[in-house]
Amino acid sequence: MFPTPIEKRSRAAQITYQSLVPLALVMWLMPLIAVALFSIRPGVDFSNGNYWGLPSSFELFTNYGKxxxxxxxxxxxxxxxxxxxxxxxxxxxxxxxxxxxxxxxxxxxxxxxxxxxxxxxxxxxxxxxxxxxxxxxxxxxxxxxxxxxxxxxxxxxxxxxxxxxxxxxxxxxxxxxxxxxxxxxxxxxxxxxxxxxxxxxxxxxxxxxxxxxxxxxxxxxxxxxxxxxxxxxxxxxxxxxxxxxxxxxxxxxxxxxxxxxxxxxxxxxxxxxxxxxxxxxx
Structure with missing residues (x-):
């Protein structure tokens, strides 16, 4: 009636579960990570299409100061x-x-x-x-x-x-x-x-x-x-x-x-x- 606890499942199921949990966590946090990274980029990166690469410069204090x-x-x-x-x-x-x-x-x-x-x-x-x-x-x-x-x-x-x-x-x-x-x-x-x-x-x-x-x-x-x-x-x-x-x-x-x-x-x-x-x- 109830799902079997992961501790009582097979070793293969435990490894699969342990591998998928961090992946799901990263996918869930991806929008927040993107917003955090965008907040330290200069405005020119967006006009140049540099969305996921390394920032051309780190503007943490400049952006938050503005x-x-x-x-x-x-x-x-x-x-x-x-x-x-x-x-x-x-x-x-x-x-x-x-x-x-x-x-x-x-x-x-x-x-x-x-x-x-x-x-x-x-x-x-x-x-x-x-x-x-x-x-x-x-x-x-x-x-x-x-x-x-x-x-x-x-x-x-x-x-x-x-x-x-x-x-x-x-x-x-x-x-x-x-x-x-x-x-x-x-x-x-x-x-x-x-x-x-x-x-x-x-x-x-x-x-x-x-x-x-x-x-x-x-x-x-x-x-x-x-x-x-x-x-x-x-x-x-x-x-x-x-x-x-x-x-x-x-x-x-x-x-x-x-x-x-x-x-x-x-x-x-x-x-x-x-x-x-x-x-x-x-």
Missing amino acids: VFFESDMPRYLWNSVLITVPTVIGAVALSCMTGFALGIYRFRGNLLIFFMFIAGNFVPFQILMVPVRDLTVDAGLYDTKLGLILFHIAFQTGFCTLFMRNFIRALPYELIEAARVEGVKEWRIFWFIVLPLMKPAIAALSVLIFTFIWNDYFWAVVLTQGPDAQPVTAGITSFNSQFVAQYHLMSAGSIVAALPPVAMFFLMQRHFIAGLTLGAVK
């Missing part, structure tokens, strides 16, 4: 921080409350409301592009950080509620009943009993949502324009002029933009893994 000091990249990075952090806080806070309500209380329409949260995750966001953009224009939220924050919170709350509701339902319900017998109010049950037990799930969900929002490109292009509100994912395209694409600077900017979510993951790795595996083994 990204940081001769462009709006620091401003785009700050915009991403101002958009991502409130979105994570808002989406996680709302999902904790909705997950508690849907996971603890038994009332008519509970499953219907829960399915409505889930259904939003199955709607292709490209379909919503035009109505959402028109709505932001009518509400005066187009090309503003507040508009991106509100719509990211709205779009992420469905997935977050699914995550939190299932996590809360796995908690011992006897704790809730014991608190009610003692006369503890519902909001105190949520704040002092359920919420502390949700810390691993909150940490894991925060890392996921931070990565989703930081790496978002679609809504950043649809709902913003210019350096006043655009996050870093959309700001990287500012290195393209009308006739010339500065791929070396775009690659350097992409590396810079990828560092915060990578750092966030490694800083929260222990909590992230604990949140995803909690309850998997009894």
